[in-house]
Amino acid sequence: MDSFRFTPPYVEIVMKHFPYLHYETCPFTPLSKELKDCKVALVTTGGLYVEGEQKPYDMEREIKDPGWGDPTYRIIPRNVSKDKVKIAHRHYNKSGVRKDINVLFPLDRFTELENRGEIGLLSQNHYSFQGNIPNTQDLILRFGVEVAIRLHIEKVDLVFMTPA
Amino acid sequence: MPFVLERLLVPRAVAVEHPFGFTLGKPGDREGQMQIIREALKAVKTIEKPGTVIELPYRWVREETDDPQWYDGKYFKPPEKIKK
Numbered sequence: 001m002d003s004f005r006f007t008p009p010y011v012e013i014v015m016k017h018f019p020y021l022h023y024e025t026c027p028f029t030p031l032s033k034e035l036k037d038c039k040v041a042l043v044t045t046g047g048l049y050v051e052g053e054q055k056p057y058d059m060e061r062e063i064k065d066p067g068w069g070d071p072t073y074r075i076i077p078r079n080v081s082k083d084k085v086k087i088a089h090r091h092y093n094k095s096g097v098r099k100d101i102n103v104l105f106p107l108d109r110f111t112e113l114e115n116r117g118e119i120g121l122l123s124q125n126h127y128s129f130q131g132n133i134p135n136t137q138d139l140i141l142r143f144g145v146e147v148a149i150r151l152h153i154e155k156v157d158l159v160f161m162t163p164a
Numbered sequence: 165m166p167f168v169l170e171r172l173l174v175p176r177a178v179a180v181e182h183p184f185g186f187t188l189g190k191p192g193d194r195e196g197q198m199q200i201i202r203e204a205l206k207a208v209k210t211i212e213k214p215g216t217v218i219e220l221p222y223r224w225v226r227e228e229t230d231d232p233q234w235y236d237g238k239y240f241k242p243p244e245k246i247k248k
Contacts, residue, residue: 003167006183008241011213015168026173026214035205046185057248092185093239095231100191109197118207158208160201162187163165 011091021136031158033120038157040114041123042076043147044129046097046104046164048072055081056088057130063090069133071143075150076126078107089130092164104162123156131164169217176211178204178218183240188220190230196222 004012031038057070076085082101096103107126114122122128127147132145133139151159169177180200182215189196200220203233207218226243235243 001166001179001181002247003165003179003248005181006224006241008237008239011184011239015165020168020171022171023173026175028175028214030212031208035208046247050180093183093234093236094185095233095236096186097190099231102194103186103188103191104199106188106197106201107193109201112198117223158205160204163168164186164187 007126018134021140029070033117033157035158036117037120039121039155040105040110040119040158040160040161041125041151041154041156042105042110042126042162044105044162045129046092046162047087047130048085048101048128049088050076050080051084051086053084056086059090061145061148062132067091067134069135070130071133071136071139073127073129073147076105076128078111078122078124078126080107089132089164091132097164104164106160106162110160120157123151123154125150125154125156127151166217166219170215173215174217175214176207176216178207178220180220180222182222182224183234186224186234186241189224 038107047057054074062069074102085101087097097105104109110119110122112117166179174198178200180187197223202220203220211218
């Protein structure tokens with residue numbers, strides 16, 4: 001598989017030279033339940049927010065300071081009105097998600113899986129970040145941890161994550 | 165993207181060779197979206213080694229009925245440079 005098959009050359013250059021953090025080990029928790037008994041939540045880096053209720057991610061600061069990206073997150077409720085979900089993210093083609101949010105944030109598909117009993121429960125709360133965060137310190141030390149704690153408190157067993 | 169996943173050691177991942185922003189495929193393709201989701205859910209059970217990336221066989225096919233906006237050159241490689 002070619003990770004850069006469709007990306008323009010500048011994206012390939014940036015991603016190949018990005019100073020990724022290096023991890024020696026990887027957390028791994030075997031799933032202790034059947035899928036049909038699991039509570040599931042969605043997490044994306046697609047830059048989603050709920051218009052009129054939440055602030056967009058800070059694109060103005062990102063433009064002024066390209067070494068910075070907004071590391072905060074937004075809670076997207078499962079019953080959100082789809083037309084209120086907007087995107088603040090400058091680095092991917094949003095036309096597909098705008099037409100059908102399930103391309104990146106498949107709330108409808110997971111509702112169907114819940115209705116069919118293939119998963120136990122679709123959580124009330126789901127989470128979005130925006131994926132351009134060159135300096136990851138605040139994400140790792142604060143906002144990522146906050147979302148992990150929320151998911152733990154909400155007794156989520158399984159997270160379906162989609163990048164953008 | 166397997167390139168990124170392999171560097172970051174994600175516990176479990178499935179990858180599809182789709183354009184960025186079209187992770188689960190084309191808008192309105194309910195069946196296609198569901199196929200990828202089901203493969204991902206299956207991988208939660210089948211992956212036993214942390215950091216495993218399963219590359220799924222689904223391929224993006226450009227069709228005449230596709231919205232031209234999806235191929236905006238800011239985000240999409242020029243068609244003549246995409247390997248067949």
